Amino acid sequence: MSFGDPNNPYGQPPQQPPAGNPGYGYPQQPGVPQQGYGYPSAPPVSQPYGGGPVLTQMPGITRAAQILLAVIAAAHLVIAAAYGKALADWDKTMLEAGITGDAEAERYADLGKGVVVFFLGLAAVFAVIGLVLLLQYAKGGNTVRVCSIVYASFAIVSGIFSLALYGLGLVIMIVAVLTIVFAAKRTSAEWFRRPRY
Template identity: 50%
Template sequence: MSFGDQNNPYGQPPAAPYPQQAPQPGQPYAPYPQQAGYAGGPAVPAVMPGLTKAARIMMYAIASIHILITLAFGIAVNQIDRAVDQAGVGGTITAANGQDVDVSTVANVGKGVIGFFILLALVFAVIGFVLAARYGKGGNGVRVGSIVYASFGIVSGFFNIANWGLGLVVLVLSILVIVFCAKRASAEWFQRPRC
């Protein structure tokens, strides 16, 4: 049995404290800390990647902006009431087609439409806060939900561009959330095995 070259003045090379391995073909290289996978599976991220953290912050921002949009719609309803009261317009007026139209009914329909948008913006804000809060422990459904949420955020952004430019901010942030959640690092974070 041989134990190496007995005449080597330098002795045996020291053993590495951990095995040095190059990434195997088919395994992604990840620049963030990894944990060994379960049952010899691929390594999983130990901390949330930066892109995923950024997407989470943007989700909170989109939801917060929808709270501001809700306030803007509430102010609009108040202004409609004030304008109708100040004008002293009441009763009915005759439309161009000869039909009588009740002014208060028209104002109430307008307030009802705005009320629907208030409710929609509130629901959208709550969904955004819930999804963003689930980034730490949620699975792949949170990532897919964030992408779908941001897709609707793009539509919401188009409709709200007139609200002090808030719609433009929602539009840009929604596009960035879709891009960041679609990245491989985010997918690996949300698809990691859980204890």
């Protein structure tokens, strides 16, 4: 077999460097870039400690998570308004149902009113928390991302309780799942972990 044969399993022998080319341990000639690792051939560092480039603009997927968070907060404002309307009409509804006058029935009606007040307050607090998280997306750290994921997880539960409210609960659950997915993406994590000077 000859070394020029294309069917040779051993291939062509390695080429020897020319005699004038310095090898390992010899000083490098000026103007010739040095091969290998280390300071002379290392790429320029674009941020402290050798990380990737610094993000200056919010990535699209993170912006989508922020918008979906706004939808969840707005939906909870609608839910709070619905509970507020039910609370405003409560006494009139109980009077029309004929519950007034019976002490036992009034006690249960007051218990129901307390439940409505509780859910009204819960929906209002949930909307405020969503608004606070929403406003922190531009300057917040990784805690904002983690809190957004937890917030969206609780929104799934609140969506289950809101299913009877004209399908708003289903919308909340779908948007909450998408928020979790978008906030958990690596791009979003990089945005919230970016260095701030």
